[in-house]
Amino acid sequence: MLPNANAPQSKPEAGVLFVGIDLGTSHTAIAASNGNRCSIDSIVAYPRDVISQKALGKDKLFGAEAWRHKHACDVYRPMQKGDVKYAELDGALNRDPARQQQAVRDLMQHVLQLAKPRPDDLVYAVIGAPAQASIHSQKALLDAARGVLDCVMICSEPFAVAYGLQFLTDTLVIDIGAGTTDLCRMHGSLPAPEDQITVSAAGDAVDRKLFELLKAAYPEASFTVNMVKGFKEKFAALAKVDEPVRVTLPVRGVPREFDITAQVRQAVESIVPEIVGSLHQLIGDYDPEFQAAMRNNVLLAGGGSQIIGLDKAIERKLNELGGGRVTRVQEPAFAGANGALHLAQDMPAEFWQQLDA
Ligand SMILES: Nc1ncnc2c1ncn2[C@@H]1O[C@H](COP(=O)(O)OP(=O)(O)OP(=O)(O)O)[C@@H](O)[C@H]1O
Ligand SMILES: [Mg+2]
Structure with a gap:
């Protein structure tokens, strides 16, 4: 996030809608300065x-409605990132990679409409991207935003979360998303690349692991990766659970009950070492005088933070x-979008990029 050559002369005070958009692999949230928000x-x-079509x-179609009609449609999960490709596990997804860019644009347009801008509003949007988004994916985002948004700033997702909650010094944010877990060290100024680590130990990795474990344990059962994601969201826990986790799956069309307690636990546990390793690395490289403060200020965000x-x-x-x-x-669903909205309202003109239609 640096002063921009295409910046507007000044930031308008009226006739403008500021929005924060968290454009995630799994969910997209928008928070707007007119008070509207949705996910x-x-x-x-x-x-x-x-x-x-008839x-x-x-x-x-978008969101849950899009998924409901996946057999009648070409379906895109356009923000796919990380090492785990859902498309490999569900053949219905992302059939034509050339249309993914269009799907990103349509998704942005749709969530912007959900924020109800007035027709003549200029839209200034801060978009949360993964902590180490490559130049290529930042460019792809800007290309997709052209014609939808007027002025844009891209910031790292965990930075947006910390900014929104005013955790700006000696804080370490862990944002456990679907495609990636983004870790970011906050030290009172904009984070530099060395303050950020992105790993693929995140929600999709848990889904994939659970899918594979269940396939191995119960080869006779039929299920999709989306069903497995639902089991995880309902039952994922690292704490001791009193009740065994039982789900109903069809076996050659006949529903049968299966105990998946051990598999859920093993799948969730599989992402912990990489996350803790990265956390340790970011703390260990930090100024030793402030390491203790940072250790005590770890902020857990993203949908994956809901794992009990x-x-x-x-x-x-x-x-x-060392403790x-x-x-x-x-509010894991809105923490990124809320923070991005605060940034949009606070950042001066020179940081914005004006997009030509
Ligand atoms: N209750 C829950 N328990 C465990 N995991 C959950 C729960 N609710 C949601 N998740 C998982 O959180 C992940 C989505 O998190 P989030 O919405 O923060 O991701 P995202 O921002 O879309 O992804 P990314 O940041 O990687 O682009 C998904 O893998 C989802 O299955
Ligand atoms: Mg995210």
Whole structure:
């Protein structure tokens, strides 16, 4: 985030809608200066032929509705990133990579409409991107935003979370998303590349692991990776659970109950070592005078922060390395978008990039 050659002369005070957009692999959230906010699954679907178009009565579907009609549509999860490709596990997804860029643009346009801008509003948007988004993906985001947004700034997702909660000094943010976990050290100024680590130990990796473990344990059962994601969201826990986790899966069309307690636990545990390793690395490289403060200021964000007991599991690991305290953000679905909105309202003109239509 540096002063920009294409910056507007000044930032307008009226006739402008500021928005923060968290454009995630799994969910997209928007928070706007007119008080509107919403969150949807990052899924876009286009009816596959004239029949499906007639039946559905529209040419684009979004979020949960898009997924419901996946058999009648070409379905995109356009923000896919990280090492785990959902498309490999569900053949219905992302059939035509050339249309992914269009799907990103349509998704942005859709969430912007959900924020209800007035027709004549200029839209200034801060978009949260992964901590180490490559130049290529930043360019792809800007290209997708052209014609949808007027002025844009891209910032790292964990930075947006910390900014929104005013955790700006000696804080370490761990944002456990779907495609990636982004870790970012905050020291009172804009984070530099060496303050950030992105790893693929995140929600999609848990889904993939659980999918594979269940396939190995119960080869007779039929299920999709999306069903497995649902089991994880309902049952993922690192704390001791009293009740065994039982789910119903079809076996050659007949529903049967399976105990998946051990598999859920093993899948969730599989992402912890890499996250803690990166956390340790970022703390260990920091100024030794302030390491203790940072250790006690670990902020856990993103959908994956809802894994029951994950905060305590990370604290236990930190204790082996000198102690620490982990706090979970209150609203994981909106923490990134809220922070991005605060940034949009605070950042002066020179940091913005004006987009030509
Ligand atoms: N209750 C829950 N328990 C465990 N995991 C959950 C829960 N709710 C959501 N998740 C997982 O959190 C992940 C989504 O998190 P989030 O919405 O922060 O990701 P994202 O911002 O879309 O992804 P990314 O930041 O990687 O682009 C998904 O893998 C989802 O399955
Ligand atoms: Mg995210």
